[in-house]
Amino acid sequence: MTSRKWVRLFLTTLLWGGLSGVIVSFFAKSDTYAKALEPFSIFEVLGLMFMFLGLGFIFSVISQMGFFAYLTVHQFGLGMFRRIWPLVQVVLIAFTLFDFVYFRYKEADGEVALWTFFVIPIALLIYGLAVSYVKAKETNQKAFIPALFFMVVITSVEWIPAIRANDPSWMMLMLVPLLVCNTYQLLVLHRITGESQNKTEAADTTNQKKSSGNAKSKKKKKKKKKK
Known part of the structure; x- marks a missing residue:
């Protein structure tokens, strides 16, 4: 991947993280927006939106760090x-x-029903399976398990700060941008690298045609000289 494509990937992923952070904030932090609307203050609302936009940028950077760490x-x-x-x-x-369910249930000390701790892991697994299926379909079957590992394990590791806070609103506010950015990076990577491979193959084909054409012209010239 060239530096230009890497910068483009970084900026587009950053944009996706910021936008998803703002959008999910309307649902996860609706009470915060409600306070800004009573009485209505446009500057306070814009200030909140810019704050959540910045948080989305931060979550996007965390996602990108996790993505390149995973590649290594x-x-x-x-x-x-x-x-x-x-x-x-x-x-x-x-x-x-398993740890996602066990440690959170242990921390709750039996105050919450056990089944509630299975909701997020199962949802994350289903989403990861769907993204991995798309990745494998667009590339090859061997990419399914690595894609699922990235969407489940790496996303969970990136999500640890919000999990430790144990605040549902902040957990959702961080999870959505992480999933959006991770999904985008995973599905766009082979397209970026594929473009460069296609260009290289096209250049090689062009060079081969030129070389074969030059060889044919040289043979014709030699035949003419012999005659």
């Missing part, structure tokens, strides 16, 4: 575990989902 981890895993790396990723996915 993935290459390291392929080199270390080789053929069993997909199996290792499946085990880590299961371990992450």
Whole structure:
């Protein structure tokens, strides 16, 4: 990937994070907006929107750091575990989902019903499966498990600050931009790298045609000289 494409990916992901942060804030922080509307103050509302836009930018940067860290981890895993790396990723996915339920339930100390702690992990898994299916369909079947690992495990790790706060509104406010940015980066990466590969292949094909054309012209000239 060229530096120009990387900058473009960074800026577009940043934009997606900011926009999703503002949009989800209307639902997750509706009470905060309600206070700004009584009495109505346009400057206070705009101030809140810019604040949540900035938070969306921050969550986007966290997402991008996690994405490039995952690319490094993935290459390291392929080199270390080789053929069993997909199996290792499946085990880590299961371990992450189990911990997501167990530790939050343990922290609640039985005050909340157990089934409520399964809602978010199951929803995250279903969403990850859907994104991974699209990724595998657009690339190859081997990309399914790595994509699912990224959407479940890496998103959960990035989401830890909001989980520790244990505030549903802030958890939702951080989760949505993370999912939007992670999904965008995962699905756009092969398109960006694919474009460069296509250009390289096209250039190679053009060069081959030119070289073959030059070789044919040289042969014709040699035949003429012999005659």
